Amino acid sequence: MLIVGELINSTRKAISQAMEQKDKAYLQELARRQVEAGAHILDINAATSSNEIENIQWLADIVQEVVDVPICIDSPSAEAVAAGLARCQRPGMVNSISAEQERWEQMLPLIQKYGAKVVALCMQDGGMPETVDDRLEVAEKLVSGLTRAGVAADDIYLDPLIKPLGVDHNFGLQALETTRLLREKYPQVHVISGLSNISFGLPERRVINRAFLVMSVAMGMDAFILDPLDQAMMSLLAASRALAGQDEYCMDYITAVRAGLVKA
């Protein structure tokens, strides 16, 4: 199970402000707290700023001053991803590649050069996938293309591109079924997702996000981009791993309870 901490993201107003004001202490504290809460990798995103290149490098530098985990360079811009990866002190992660031709051609060499893990969106030219089969078709292009290019299956994190439940009440089932089929077809490859799209437009979104997390674990999703400071979420994640048979003797669960990380 891989937890990517999502909080240092410039689409969040507090982060965008802290970045503009070079509020290093605030951002470093957020990095530290996410790792303490269980994040294995920290996502950093400066994509909304006018000087993204400079900011992503600054974020990479200050985050790595205070935590030892890898960082995930989150940007649609290959230039920003290249700039961020160049500052990684240990192999990082790229968020994200897709099967869109331009993005593929720009991102792939960077992933190869830096030996990075990669979030691979199940999207190709022509727009968002509609059906489960659309996603499986794009996933096949991504997995075969990436492995042919020398990326280890274990470094690939397929993102099935989850659509909001509020738009169509079958989108939850669609996401879960896609996850199950991807893990069945590519047992060596991971399936990852953010937890905000599913609840977009609905009230009390965190409740939907948490339930979706639990169901996703049951279907084989093994990586999440989430807010590790949401203790109810992290508690349910520990319980979900145990229920899915991924936690021998429930030792990780019990250890997390003792550390105060799991609470009812």
Next chain:
Amino acid sequence: MLIVGELINSTRKAISQAMEQKDKAYLQELARRQVEAGAHILDINAATSSNEIENIQWLADIVQEVVDVPICIDSPSAEAVAAGLARCQRPGMVNSISAEQERWEQMLPLIQKYGAKVVALCMQDGGMPETVDDRLEVAEKLVSGLTRAGVAADDIYLDPLIKPLGVDHNFGLQALETTRLLREKYPQVHVISGLSNISFGLPERRVINRAFLVMSVAMGMDAFILDPLDQAMMSLLAASRALAGQDEYCMDYITAVRAGLVKA
């Protein structure tokens, strides 16, 4: 989705005391609150008391004074079940029958006489089932026996008898797989479970119970015996139904949020 409120149970000390002291106000308040929180049926259990027959009838009477939902007579004693059913003002539920010969022979006529719904434990003479296949074998005896006896499939609630995750870390998967297969094999029959066995012996049990609830909904479980006053649980249940495609336009979820029943 059927929610059976579990709180009026004499194995809980507060209830046992309230029963001995004939604390009608306390018990009626608990009945009212469970229904307000979303229970469709209220379980009543007087099985730990020395005068079970008298107490189950008293409970049935006072509960039905204040709520309009059916009651579920919860006892291993056919005599107590008969006494409770005799007081039901509308068709009730029996918790429970099993494929054990003596229990089967004593409970079946009562279910037939009163047209009651029934919790059917996947257990037969010889003890607790071990494997998924054991449970499926007993389920087949129960479903075929009950339907031959004139019980409607829609009135049957199979309980797969879930064992504690703390005993074996595969018991979560076993419970989920059993649920999935039972619903696949008997789409007209329901699958029900209490939510306490799974977490027995583990810390922060409610976290395990809540995650198990969410996963169970994904596998097709459609009835739960639970504490409806656990708002985190009920919130996750509403979200789970929506994610499982059981809530068109998410209207039930949104309505529950507006009623203050769902909170992050």
